[in-house]
Amino acid sequence: MNRLERLGARQLQEDFWGVYVIPHARLDAATEQDIENLIDHGVRESRTLDYKRDWPTDRDSRIAVAQDVCAFANTVGGDLVFGIDDKKTGIATKVSPIHVENIDKELLALTSFLRDSLEPRVTGGLIAHAVPIALGGYVIILRVAASPSAPHRVTKDNHFYARTSVGKEPMDIQGIRHAFAAGATLGQDIRTFCTEALARINGLQSPMQDMDGPVFVCHLIPISAFSRYETHGIDSLIAAGQMLRSSRDGPIDIRMKAPRANLEGVVCLPARLQNAMGYAQLYRNGVVELTFGDMLVHSPLDDEDDGLSLFPEIYEIPLVRHGLPAIFQTLAALDIAPPAYVILNWLYTHATRIAVEISPHHVEFLELPSKLAQITAPPLYIESYDVDPLTVLRPAFDVLWNAVGIAHTKTKFEGE
Template sequence: MIPFARLEETDETVVRQLIDDEIRESRTLDYKVQLDLSKDGRQALAEDVCAFANTVGGDLVFGIREADGVADEVVPVILPNLDDELLKLTNSLRDAIEPRVSGGLLHQAVPLAAGGHVVVLRVAMSPNAPHRVRRNNHFYLRHSGGKETMDIHAIRTAFAFAGSLADRALAWRDQRLAVLRERIAPLLLERGPLFVVHLLPLAALTRRESIALDSLKAAANELQWAKPAGHPLRPPVVNYEGVICPPRIDGAAPGPGFAQLFHDGSIELAGAVTARQLGKPAISVLAPAQYELPLVEHSLPAIVRAIAALDVPPPAYLFVTLLEVAGQRVGFQRPDGQWPETPVIPGHLRELRAAPVYIEDFRTPPLELARAAVAPLWHAIGEEQTQTNFGGNAA
């Protein structure tokens, strides 16, 4: 992909730097002189998009001439109604590929001072790979020299790998929960119910290199404001796993929460859920609003800002979990109800692990993500969906 800047921050300076620094085409970067919107041109683009989606994602850059694979000259793309044309193009490319490539296809038109544009089409790695192009039923993959048709062995390998991605994501989540369950890392936590949020970008499952520590520290500055289960955090510090935002407490006592940014760009938030007194006579309950409101107002926005600072592309898996909740009462009041409800979490459910929410676009509203993520937690007490009143965030 294009180095130097995030997609939305790519400007003419970044484009010129590709040429000045002699950036070479690669497995994740392909230069095109023209943006060919003819029938044959769209077919060729569908093959390119298919290849990137089946591999590790990448950028198609239109308006740059290459010489022996190295960016050599800007050749502006001149098209009337460029925004409309790009919208139609991305929609047609999604439909030209099976399974459909949905959220992982973004474009950026970079205006040039001399007129015209350079157009960047970013393709995310797809968890639904392998894809094929509908028109010719061919599967494609991308390597440093360009795209190629997949043979039967490559197709079989791709199907096996795709199945393993989801399993690896769940295994990673379960391994992290095992660590938290024992309260052994990354720092000492209070005993009792714990609300946990994990974000695992697909890129973290496929790349082997670690993100630079300076980049992690800059991104973790955003996680300082995540407030897991409502608990404020301190500025980030370096630890073995990457960078952590510890709780705002004094001394070495067990803390109520933290935000951890790992070396691979994955994120873990954990916050203690404290029992509250509800009703007359008072009974001890867990109030979902304690962790659901901060999830929407603070945690998810902070996660998205941190991911943006790292320039980690979608897609990603979002997991939420409640630990140590067997037999706990949950206290809430329906929007149309007079009396509080206090159902009991069944005793055989020591923890509530929600199914992963697949995020195709990090611009998805936090409330939409949160509703999907916490719904399975409510199913445990017989409710179809969250009963939390999100007030002004309910739009």
């Protein structure tokens, strides 16, 4: 139900509920022209868009904003735009720039107040960006993501709020019960999606059915994929999927073909004459799946005849260098905003060994627990696409190493 309608020279995105939002997954890409488009096209407030003429400077006005933030976080997220006069009609009519002496200090003060005003506290998914106006001042966009910790309540009045097409409304008891149930469902939906995807890989039903183990799988799952249940058209997926092969060797150090349509969305498969195996799948709901297979290699330091072992650097380095940045670019191309989860899984057969370099001439080969056929790292929460990939991924990489008694990854990354 997600559609993109062209409005003049720019685009505004229509989400599942048929409403418009500021059209950038990376909020810092918003410009004065985006603001002018709201006015030129008479864009109305909606379930994901709210206008404020004035900047909140006192306690009461900030509590009112906290109620709006609570409503967005409890529903499907949205943008609060300060510095837009709607003449109380809900339709953007003119820019009324915000003039403050220290914009960074003001943004920090407001976001800190808002985080502390909600329970449970909103720790991520709350981003502010000031758009400079040529004639002076700013229009300030406060983006609120749908929260995986919903429902939230405002501590100042103890009310839960939800967002509707006409604004925020306090939830009644039935709405609160539904919100708690929906929060539990979100987590279960994500777990079910991953379980079914891994089952397809294990059952040789993935886009590469001849991929041998062990297999490493990285999923990046935007919250919006399961909070809004939006889907993307095949042409948009093909265009965005180009990002998954934009680097010279692709996101998994395999030269990739152009994305092509498949049942789940679009997939990038290895080009011919590639020895390595793997693929990049972009699902219709915006989930990205990177998969590495056939990773067992022989080490000249291995005394075991015909011994094969797994060197984790085979997937760790490319995922940091190319993979995660390519995923972020893909989601930005689809205008899918954070937050999101990164979930790593290892599927392996019995007697899989991990190669651990002790010194340049000494490698130990440690066997993974034979009772396990799968290892899953705890989900990693991403609230911005500007994060350092290694900082994000390192704790998840460590999980496989923990399984053989080593605290942290032994891979040497660039710059270390």
